[in-house]
Each structure stands twice: as structure tokens, then as C-alpha cells.
Amino acid sequence: MACSLDFIEFVSSQIATAGTVRYRKMFGEYMIYVDEKPVIIVCDNIPYxxxxEAIKSMMLSAERGFPYEGAKEHYVLDVSRSDFAVKLVKTLAEVLPYPKSRK
Incomplete structure (x- = not known):
């Protein structure tokens, strides 16, 4: 099952105050970028x-899952708690690297 655009827009609106938010469709699923860093991958309408280490203490009780076959385990992000999601996304955006440029 692929993601719905409505859900991607909902997730994006929930974290809108975390920085500059955009999304991109990839293989039927979506990557959500914050300040040009890939922060959330959404597969089957589940944000991962x-x-x-930077968010480990914030996600102690979070569900975990695999966004797609062959992926490493990820945390499932509860975007219904907007304040929490914004704080977590800001923390991740600070520590994650920018994607490597394609030449």
C-alpha cells in the first residue's frame, strides 16, 4: 500500500514549525525533508x-518498525503530538548530515 498525499500533507503540517519542510515521492513512498535534510520516511502512511543517539531518550516508549524490506529498524513517529514531533524533528535535523550531492 502506498502513501496518500493527504497523509503526507498532514505530517508536513504537524512539523511545519520545525524548519523549512518539503516532501518528495520516492518509489511510491515519501521522504520528508526539514531544512534540506531527510528526516522522516513515510511508508504505508506510517512516519519513521x-x-x-540524539533522540534515544525521547523515544524510549516509541514503536519500532522497518519502513521497507531490507531497511534498518526505525522509530515510528507519533505526529498526532505536534509539539513533541517538532521538538524531535528539530533535534534530528541538527545532527543528521545533508544528503550527498549527485554529480
């Missing part, structure tokens, strides 16, 4: 974030 990378497991990272």
Missing part, C-alpha cells in the same frame, strides 16, 4: 525516523 532513524534510530539516533
Amino acid at each position: 525516523v532513524k534510530e539516533h
Whole structure:
């Protein structure tokens, strides 16, 4: 099952104050970028974030899952709690690298 554009727009609106938010369709799913860094991958209308030391204490009770076959385990982000989601996304955006440029 692919993601719905309505859900992607909902997730984007929930984290809108975290920075400059945009999304891009990739293989039927979506990557959400914050300040040009890939922060959230949404597969089957489930938003996932990378497991990272910077957010470990914030995600102790979070569900985990695999966004797609062959992926590493990720945290499932509860975007219904907008304040929490914004704080988490800002933290991740500070520590994640920019994607490598394609030449």
C-alpha cells in the first residue's frame, strides 16, 4: 500500500514549525525533508525516523518498525503530538548530515 498525499500533507503540517519542510515521492513512498535534510520516511502512511543517539531518550516508549524490506529498524513517529514531533524533528535535523550531492 502506498502513501496518500493527504497523509503526507498532514505530517508536513504537524512539523511545519520545525524548519523549512518539503516532501518528495520516492518509489511510491515519501521522504520528508526539514531544512534540506531527510528526516522522516513515510511508508504505508506510517512516519519513521532513524534510530539516533540524539533522540534515544525521547523515544524510549516509541514503536519500532522497518519502513521497507531490507531497511534498518526505525522509530515510528507519533505526529498526532505536534509539539513533541517538532521538538524531535528539530533535534534530528541538527545532527543528521545533508544528503550527498549527485554529480
